[in-house]
C-alpha cells in the first residue's frame with residue numbers, strides 16, 4: 043500500500059512508530075464512548091510539545107482537520123473525526139513532570155490518567171480532587187477539555203477550579219502559556235476559556251493543577267429508601283440543613299440491581315433508591331454531620347442508614363457507583379447515557395417526568411446521578427437493531443433535555459456538548475451569546491481545522507440530539 047503524502051509528512055514530523063494510517067489500524071480510533079463512528083485518515087502519537095506543533099503545521103498545509111484525543115472515554119463524541127482528518131493522541135505524553143507538595147501543585151502532561159496523579163501523591167497525604175467515574179482510564183487532558191466533574195464536585199468543584207495554568211498548541215503550531223502557577227495572573231482568563239472548550243481552541247500539552255490535602259476523616263453512608271420520591275426529597279433537605287457533603291449520589295432500584303449483579307457492592311436488592319453520602323473533614327465535625335444527616339434521612343423515611351465501618355467497605359460502595367454505566371450492559375444490548383442538570387430542589391419533579399417518558403416510549407430508564415449538584419444521568423435502554431426503539435431513545439433523550447432546560451437547568455453537567463448536543467445549544471444560549479462564542483473561536487481556530495463540527499450548532503438542524511444509530515451499544 044502506497045504511503046499517502048500526508049502520512050509521509052506526519053512521519054517526518056514525528057517518527058514511523060508514531061503514525062497509524064492503515065485502515066485496520068484506524069478502526070479503534072473511529073469512535074469514543076458515544077459510539078458515533080467516523081474513520082480518521084491517520085492517528086499520530088506525538089511525544090513532545092514540539093512534535094504536536096509540527097503535526098498541526100503538517101495538517102494545516104494539507105487543510106486537514108485535527109482532532110485531539112485522550113483516552114477516548116468522552117460521552118459526547120468530542121474525539122470522533124466527524125469530517126475525517128488527523129487524530130492527535132496524547133497517550134504518549136503521560137508524564138507527571140513535577141510535584142511541588144509544599145505549594146500543593148503538580149505539572150503534568152495531558153496523557154496522565156486522572157487516578158494516577160492521586161495515587162502518585164497519596165502516600166504524602168495529598169490528592170487531585172476532580173474524580174470522574176472514568177478516572178481509572180480518562181486523561182487529565184480530556185478532563186481539561188471537557189471540564190470534567192465527578193462525585194466530589196459537590197464540595198470541591200469541577201476541573202476548572204483545580205487547573206491553574208496550561209501550555210497549549212494552537213492550530214497554526216504556535217505554543218502559548220496561560221495562567222500561572224502560584225498567583226492570579228492579570229489580563230484575560232485564557233485558562234478558564236480553554237478549560238471546557240472540548241479541543242476546539244488548542245491542543246493542551248501541559249497542565250498545572252492544584253493538589254489538595256487528604257482529609258483527616260472520611261465517612262461514607264448508604265441511606266436506603268422504599269420510595270424514589272423520599273430519596274430525592276432528602277437531597278435538598280440535607281443542604282438546607284447547612285451541610286455540604288463531599289459527595290451525594292443517588293441510584294434507583296433498577297440501577298441498584300444491575301450494579302449489585304456486576305460488582306457485589308453490598309447494595310440492597312429490594313430498595314427503590316439509595317443515597318450514597320460521603321463526609322470529609324476533621325474527625326469531630328464528620329461525626330456530628332453524620333448524626334445530623336442520619337436524622338434528616340430518617341425524617342424522610344429512609345428505611346435504614348448504613349455506615350461503612352472499614353476502608354474496604356467504603357471502597358466497595360464506591361466501586362459499585364463508579365461501575366454503574368458498565369453494569370447496565372447486563373440489562374440491555376444498547377443504552378444512551380444522558381447528562382442533564384437541574385436545580386436539586388427540582389429532583390422529585392424531574393424523576394416523575396422521567397418515569398412518564400419511560401412509560402410513553404416503553405423503554406426502561408435507569409437513574410444514577412450526582413444528586414447533590416442536580417447532575418442527572420438517566421440511562422435509556424434500547425436495542426439498536428430495532429429502528430423504532432432507536433428513534434424512541436433519541437426522542438426520549440431530547441424530551442429529558444428539554445425538561446432540564448424548562449426547570450432552569452442545562453443540557454450538560456460534565457460530559458460536554460461534542461457532536462451530540464451542539465444542535466441543542468440554542469435551548470440555553472441566545473443567537474447573540476452564540477455569535478460571541480463563534481467570534482472567540484475564530485481568534486484561536488480561524489480556519490476551523492481544530493475539531494470541526496463540535497460544540498457550536500451547525501445551523502443545519504434545530505433542537506435535535508445528533509447521534510448515529512449505533513449509539514451506546
Ligand SMILES: Cc1cc2nc3c(=O)[nH]c(=O)nc-3n(C[C@H](O)[C@H](O)[C@H](O)COP(=O)(O)OP(=O)(O)OC[C@H]3O[C@@H](n4cnc5c(N)ncnc54)[C@H](O)[C@@H]3O)c2cc1C
Nearest residue numbers: 112113114115116120175181183184187190191241246456
Ligand atoms: C464509564 C464512564 C464514566 C464517566 N464518568 C464521568 C464523570 O463522572 N464525570 C465526567 O465529567 N465525565 C465522565 N465520563 C466522560 C469522560 O470520561 C470524560 O469526559 C473525560 O474527561 C474524557 O477524557 P478522555 O481522556 O477520555 O478524553 P477523550 O474522550 O479522548 O476526549 C474528550 C474531548 O477532549 C478533547 N481532548 C482530549 N485531550 C485533549 C488535549 N490534550 N487537548 C485538547 N483537547 C483534548 C477531545 O478532542 C474531545 O473533544 C465518563 C465516561 C465513561 C465511559
